Amino acid sequence: MIKKVLVANRGEIAMRIFRTCRVMNIPTVAVYTHVDRGALHVRYAEEAYCISEHEEDTSYLKPDLMLEIAKKTSSAIHPGYGFLSENADFARRCEDEGVIFIGPSADIIAKMGIKTEARKIMHEAGVPIVPGTKDPVSDYDEAKKVARKIGYPIMLKALAGGGGKGMRLVREESELESALRMSKSEAENAFGNDAIYIEKYIENPHHIEVQVLGDKYGNVIHLYERECSIQRRNQKVIEEAPSPFVTPQTREKLLSVAVEACKKIGYYSAGTLEFMMDKDQNFYFLEMNTRLQVEHPVTEECTGVDLVRDMILVAAGNRLPYKQEDIEFRGAAIECRVYAEDPENNFMPSPGIITVREAPEGRNIRLDSAAYAGFEVSLHYDPMIAKVTSWGRNRESAISNMRRSLREYKILGIKTTIPFHQRVLLNKTFLSGNYDTTFIDTKFDMEDLKLRRNSDPTVAIIAAALKHFEEEKEAAARATTVPLVGESLWKHYGKLQMLANNF
Ligand code: ADP
Ligand code: ADP
Ligand code: MG
Numbered sequence: 001m002i003k004k005v006l007v008a009n010r011g012e013i014a015m016r017i018f019r020t021c022r023v024m025n026i027p028t029v030a031v032y033t034h035v036d037r038g039a040l041h042v043r044y045a046e047e048a049y050c051i052s053e054h055e056e057d058t059s060y061l062k063p064d065l066m067l068e069i070a071k072k073t074s075s076a077i078h079p080g081y082g083f084l085s086e087n088a089d090f091a092r093r094c095e096d097e098g099v100i101f102i103g104p105s106a107d108i109i110a111k112m113g114i115k116t117e118a119r120k121i122m123h124e125a126g127v128p129i130v131p132g133t134k135d136p137v138s139d140y141d142e143a144k145k146v147a148r149k150i151g152y153p154i155m156l157k158a159l160a161g162g163g164g165k166g167m168r169l170v171r172e173e174s175e176l177e178s179a180l181r182m183s184k185s186e187a188e189n190a191f192g193n194d195a196i197y198i199e200k201y202i203e204n205p206h207h208i209e210v211q212v213l214g215d216k217y218g219n220v221i222h223l224y225e226r227e228c229s230i231q232r233r234n235q236k237v238i239e240e241a242p243s244p245f246v247t248p249q250t251r252e253k254l255l256s257v258a259v260e261a262c263k264k265i266g267y268y269s270a271g272t273l274e275f276m277m278d279k280d281q282n283f284y285f286l287e288m289n290t291r292l293q294v295e296h297p298v299t300e301e302c303t304g305v306d307l308v309r310d311m312i313l314v315a316a317g318n319r320l321p322y323k324q325e326d327i328e329f330r331g332a333a334i335e336c337r338v339y340a341e342d343p344e345n346n347f348m349p350s351p352g353i354i355t356v357r358e359a360p361e362g363r364n365i366r367l368d369s370a371a372y373a374g375f376e377v378s379l380h381y382d383p384m385i386a387k388v389t390s391w392g393r394n395r396e397s398a399i400s401n402m403r404r405s406l407r408e409y410k411i412l413g414i415k416t417t418i419p420f421h422q423r424v425l426l427n428k429t430f431l432s433g434n435y436d437t438t439f440i441d442t443k444f445d446m447e448d449l450k451l452r453r454n455s456d457p458t459v460a461i462i463a464a465a466l467k468h469f470e471e472e473k474e475a476a477a478r479a480t481t482v483p484l485v486g487e488s489l490w491k492h493y494g495k496l497q498m499l500a501n502n503f
Contacts, residue, residue, distance in 0.1 A: 001316040002076045002100060004029055007041070008066045009080030011370045012386060013292070014041035017078050020308040029073050031066065033058050035378050040370045047073060058380040063090045067097055076100035076315060078308070082382060085291040086113055086162065102315040104269040104290045112288040114159050116197050122273075122285045125261040130276055130284040132199035140177050146198050147176060153201035156180060158187035158194075161287075164234035165190040169201055204436040205276040207231065208243050208283065210258035211299045213310055214268040215320045222255045223299045223307075224329050229437045230424065232347050237417065238424060239295035240334040241302050244395055244433025250281040259324075269314055270296070270307050279436075294337065297366055297389040301333035332395040334402050336421040338369075338386040338411070340377040343420035344449050351379045355413035356466060360405030364391045364398075377414055385416070395433065399425055412462060423448050 005021050006029040007014045014030065018041065021028045030045035034052035042048045051065050052058070060083045070077050077099055079085035085103065088110035094101035103109070112118045116136065119129045131150060136159055137143040147154050147170070156179055158166030166187035168179045180196065188194035207228045214220035227243035228236040246254065258273045272293050274286040296307050305327070313321065341347040357373045369386035371377075377385060388405055392398030403425050406418055429435050429443040 002026060002312060004073055004075040005102070005312070006031065006066070006070045006073065006075035006077050007045075007080060008060065008077050008084050009082070010036055010039060010041060010060060010381065012368045012384070013080040013294075015044060015370050016368050017080060017308050018044050020306055020312070023306075024309060024312065026312070029069065029075050031060070031069060033060065035380055038375070040372065040375075058378070060084070061087075063087070063093060066090075067093060067099060070094075070099045071097070076102055076312075078102040078311070079291065081291050081294055082163075086289075088113055100315050102269070102311050104267060104271060108265065108267060109290045112290045115157060115161055115287055116159055118288055119285065121265060122261055122288070125264040127257055127261045127273075127285045128283065130199045130202060130286060133197045136195040136197045140180055143176060143180055143196075143198065144173065147173065150198060150200050153203075155199045155201045156183040156196050157199055158183065158191060159197060160187065160191035160193040160195070162191070164231075166196070167234050202276045202278055202284065204279055204438055205229075206243070206245050206278075206436050207236070207274065207286075208246060208254070208277045209272050209274040209293075210255060211293075211296070211307075212258055212262050212267065212271050212273065213305075213307070213314075213320065214262055214271070215314045216268050216317065217319055218263065218266070219320045219323075220259050220262040220267060221320065221322070221324045221327060222259050223303050223305060223327060225251065225254060226295055226298055228295060229435055230430070230439055231437050232440050234437075236295065237337050237339070238334065238421065239298055240332065240395070240398070241298040242329070242332065245435075246277070247281060250277075250283070254283055270311050294384070294387070295335050297368060297387060298333040298335045301366060301389055301391040302329050302331060303327055304330075331391055331393045332398040333389055333391045334395075334398045335387050335389045336402060336406065337384050337417070338388065338409075338421075339417045340383045340385050340414050341417055342415040343417050344415075344446065347417070349379060349383050350415035351377045351383075352414040353377075354385075354411055356410055356462065357412075358408065358410040360388060360408040362405070362408075364401045365389070365405045366391070371411070385411075399431070410462065412459070412466065419449055 004027045007017045018028045028045040030041050030048040031051045032042045032048060034055045035058050049069050051062055077094060084090045086109055088106045091101045091109050092106035095106055111121060123129050133146055137146055153169060153171045156168045166183050168183045170176050170179045183196050184194040208225050210225050211223040212220055225243050226239050226241045228239040230238035270292055272289040275283045276286050277283040300307060340350050342350045353376045354371055354373055357371055359367055366389040371385045390398050390401035392401050406422050409418055424430050
């Protein structure tokens with residue numbers, strides 16, 4: 001029933017989806033903007049269409065164009081994450097115009113896209129929710145009243161929230177008025193909707209989420225949980241499965257609550273229920289992401305399930321190919337998100353051209369990436385350029401595998417979060433497995449990163465060697481006689497690699 005798949009997205013997630021399509025022998029269609037004309041996803045797909053209307057146009061948010069191309073190529077649309085993935089109007093238009101949308105129903109996306117709606121629905125379905133307001137607060141006076149009733153500290157949150165935006169922790173009343181103003185303007189900018197509601201701030205919470213998968217015949221299963229408490233600016237940077245914090249009794253309760261709720265609301269396709277869990281293992285529903293999630297690889301590595309494949313099968317009208325008891329959870333997996341950001345400078349974006357890229361290889365490592373040497377990381381898009389996922393028979397082994405692959409992973413030309421990940425993987429609190437969302441602020445010493453850099457000559461040596469190589473190349477290019485490149489590229493890179501491996 002699905003003849004072709006158009007991925008209305010870019011970067012690593014477009015590649016991720018195309019790879020499964022290739023495994024399933026489904027031809028693929030890419031779309032790209034002018035900035036992305038050299039991107040990997042454009043080369044990987046069988047067909048590619050430019051959606052930039054002019055050179056400066058960088059948007060992947062074009063329902064009309066996506067639909068037009070999908071119809072022309074007889075494709076179903078996979079939206080990936082971000083962009084149009086949680087746009088209910090777009091999903092509805094696909095449904096109405098005969099294009100298969102590879103995701104849940106437009107109706108569910110609409111409801112879950114408004115956090116207060118999602119809270120009501122989940123509450124009715126028997127799921128504990130974070131204490132807070134049912135509806136948005138109209139103004140400062142109302143916010144003040146509500147906050148007093150809930151009790152400080154509180155969290156101001158955008159109704160249409162996503163990507164950690166529009167959210168603010170308020171510890172006391174004196175901070176409320178300006179915080180509300182800032183949240184509103186941030187929400188207006190990010191979502192075109194400035195509505196704010198209030199939640200109780202859960203102190204030292206763990207972010208625990210449940211992966212679910214359902215079909216159109218009422219079958220829903222879970223694929224266990226993920227722990228995503230290593231966050232900066234309320235956004236995840238490291239995720240793992242299983243959660244090292246959750247006890248077996250809590251896990252059983254959490255998973256069954258999530259599955260029952262999804263059955264009640266008739267959920268199909270892949271989805272994630274996010275929860276806050278306090279130190280006593282009490283858990284509260286936070287939000288539902290009605291799409292494939294960035295961190296889905298850790299679940300895939302431990303269950304063997306290909307979530308993209310099953311999303312495609314379900315969208316085509318098939319039943320889930322397995323039952324809950326067929327899902328076997330093995331070992332442990334960790335994912336490190338590699339961002340083009342400077343961890344030493346408050347995770348500021350670090351765009352630019354990647355000059356060298358040496359990717360980790362070998363056993364129990366998975367790399368989801370769209371980066372290559374020569375690729376320019378643009379400020380226009382999400383700064384996440386790759387995800388490294390490691391698997392092990394247990395958590396310790398997954399951690400050792402991750403450490404060795406991060407040591408192999410070399411990206412020059414831009415700053416990345418790789419050194420940050422390396423430090424986290426040595427941190428005592430992280431290793432203990434009992435860490436919460438305050439980890440980076442309270443348990444992690446940014447100064448460590450600087451110390452390490454100053455005492456680690458690897459990068460300096462590679463950079464110097466590279467500079468030398470570039471100079472030689474330029475000199476050779478300038479020469480009018482036979483070009484004189486001192487040695488072959490193979491030898492040259494071999495030497496760089498040897499230098500790097502010696503540290
Ligand atoms: P997760 O990382 O758990 O999948 P996020 O909420 O962090 O979920 O969003 C996934 C990706 O989509 C992120 O990389 C983020 O940049 C992007 N994204 C999600 N929501 C928004 C939004 N409202 N505005 C901009 N980008 C968003
Ligand atoms: P988004 O849609 O941006 O992903 P979420 O509601 O999922 O927003 O929250 C993202 C993160 O913000 C959580 O993982 C958590 O770290 C923090 N957070 C959100 N709400 C609360 C709360 N009520 N108490 C404590 N932390 C919260
Ligand atoms: Mg979230």
